[in-house]
Amino acid sequence: MKKLILLFLILTCNKLFAQKFTGTVLNNKTGVAIEKVTVKNLLTGEIEYTNENGEFGFDSVQFPLELEFRLSGYLQASLKFEEDQKELKIYLQQEIDQLSEVLIRSSNIPQEIRKIPASVSLISENDLKRNDNFNLVQNFNYVPGVFVSQGALNTNKINIRGIGARSQYSTNRIKAYINGIPLTTAEGELTLDDFDPEYLDRIEIFKGPVSSVFGAGLGGSINLFTERNLRDQRSVIAEFNYGSFNTRKTRANLKYVKDSLDISINYNQVQSDGYRQNGEYDRVSVLGSAGLLNKSGNYWSFFFSYTNLKAYIPSSLSEEDFRNDPEKAAFTWNQAAGYESYDKNIFGISYEHNFSSDLKNQTSVFYNARDGYEPRPFDILDENRSSVGTRTKFNYKTSIFEKSSELSFGAETMFEFYETGTFENLYEKVEERKSIQGDRLSLNEQNRNYINVFAQMNMELTSRLLLEAGLNFNSTAYDLEDRFNSGTNDQSGDYSFDPVLSPRLGLSYEAFQGKNFYASASHGFSTPTVAETLTPEGLINTDLKTETGWNYEIGFKGNWLNNKLYTELNLYSIQIRNLLVARRVGQDQYVGVNAGKADHNGIEFTSAYQTRVSESLQLKLFLNSNFNFFEFDKFVDQGENYSGNTIPGVPEHMVSPGVEIGLKEFTANVNFQAFGKMALNDDNSGYTDPYELLNLKLNYNWDISQSLDLEFNFGINNILNEQYAASIVTNAVGFGGSAPRYYYPGNPRNYFGGLSFDFDF
The missing domain is CATH 2.60.40.1120 (Carboxypeptidase-like, regulatory domain)
Incomplete structure (x- = not known):
């Protein structure tokens, strides 16, 4: 018992x-x-x-x-x-991050990068830490096929496969999004300098005409994503960095993740005296994102960004000043203390709804506003832009002809309201170095709207062969009201461009395990800006056509050495028609001309090798490169025949090897970049010199306790102290007998370092 x-x-x-x-x-x-x-x-x-x-x-x-x-x-x-x-x-945590297995989120149908029949480059969170953290877009110069002309912290111009290189001072012909919210204006202008690289989780870059997915973007698309936090976390990050030219960055970040709620707020301020005269820079940015997963498995997300900028402009230099006195500013810009300033706001709300396991929808509404003021030697520009829009996308998994398939379809529309005016700049009437606003010279109001309707289908024709097909329909119109001129100079009116259909077709074939060959053909287009549609007399050129292009591409993507090595090789040819060129007719006046045809042919190579040598030692290697053969096919402008000439503003090649060594808490990054020469103008009468840059960054992470981490960093940019042109003004014209000012000098050898605290509470 x-x-x-x-x-x-x-x-x-x-x-x-x-x-x-x-x-x-x-x-x-x-x-x-x-x-x-x-x-x-x-x-x-x-x-x-x-x-x-x-x-x-x-x-x-x-x-x-x-x-x-x-x-x-x-x-x-x-x-x-x-x-x-x-x-x-x-x-x-994955022992080695497999680049080939990364799911590309910006495509209408998310897919592994190796299986997409297109050239898509990824800048990961780790890649963004290889350089100093003062400027986001400098990271793009390691991407094959992408080149950033860097005149200053606020003067950056991005081109993809040479498209956008002929833009004078800003980025156009490229679509961009952050968390699916459009950043490109309705007339195609883009600024990415405002975003803090340390707040981003990744960047996905589609190269070449991909209008079937993103609409009006002949060059491609740049997609930014903030981190979507998965684990419960409450943390505060405080950081300070200091560099040459009295450059400093202060940053604070707050994260709160609990159950299904995810909130992150980021503050940063970047200030610098600049390498050159009249180069002071001051930018304050506040970014925030929030996510909420409800009980039904549907997801709400919110994003906002506020930027306040005041950045002085040293402008470009003649060849003599570039080589002998690169620190000086252009004389008139220095005398007028020329600068740009603006307040910018971006808001967006998205909702992801699961109707079933096979049918999903994501809908976003967004608002974008910019209030800018820019004193220049020739006038003072005062502009105000605001836009509202929405984007919706449905994804449906089904079977077609007994083959596993997925359909995606939706629409994006934007309404933009833009007011711009100019005033006299009376800086020459005072002794001190400053701009003074005088009488009004112009006042225009523009309303522009567009709508994109898109569809895409992915079908597994066999277990190894994937078909991707897409189509986009675009309609763009605008009205212009001239509130200053009257009579024959009044350019008011309603205008529209012919609707554009942009198809895409791609095939990806897994010939061997982990190794894919692909081929694709895609169409793209870019509509002219209002400034480009104006004639020298200030009238609308109604004969100006939309610039269009076809991209033909073949490539290989594959894993080697037990998935430790990933390589990608592609060959492409972009045939551009109704080539739109900006002809300078005054100090601040350009007119657009459909001048002919251009061929952008190129080869791009990407490789990434990662291995864990021992439990405490990790090694990462990369080698990226591109070789460009960009020429005017048929180009005659004002009686001059430039057919067969090299397209200016793009290096003939880029080769960039790099190595990252991680030893316990210590990380060392060494990267090298070699750029070929660039043509200065359409007649190829001058070229820049080729140049090489060698950069170093060291990081040390110290885990003081379970809740407190300290990180130290130190680096050197341009170790070889190379003198080079970081940007050029293509087809620059000298006025009043002066030499043309083509050159923006790059920074000489410079240093940076910083300290950050990460506290979990």
């Missing part, structure tokens, strides 16, 4: 202290469930495996409990639990 009572008590105690324990294993970067993870109870030796949803469970455990998680390609993890955990989530 006593034995029975004792046995009963033992069984009862086991039931009291032993219970079922469950959890889910996820990828720490993507949040995707991980299947077939080995989960071992280190106390009993019992083993379970995660299912296709990443779930595991033990029927009976005792506390304290210690579990071990193992899967090839992921770092082993051991965790100890003192009590049961509700809705437990375990995040495993």
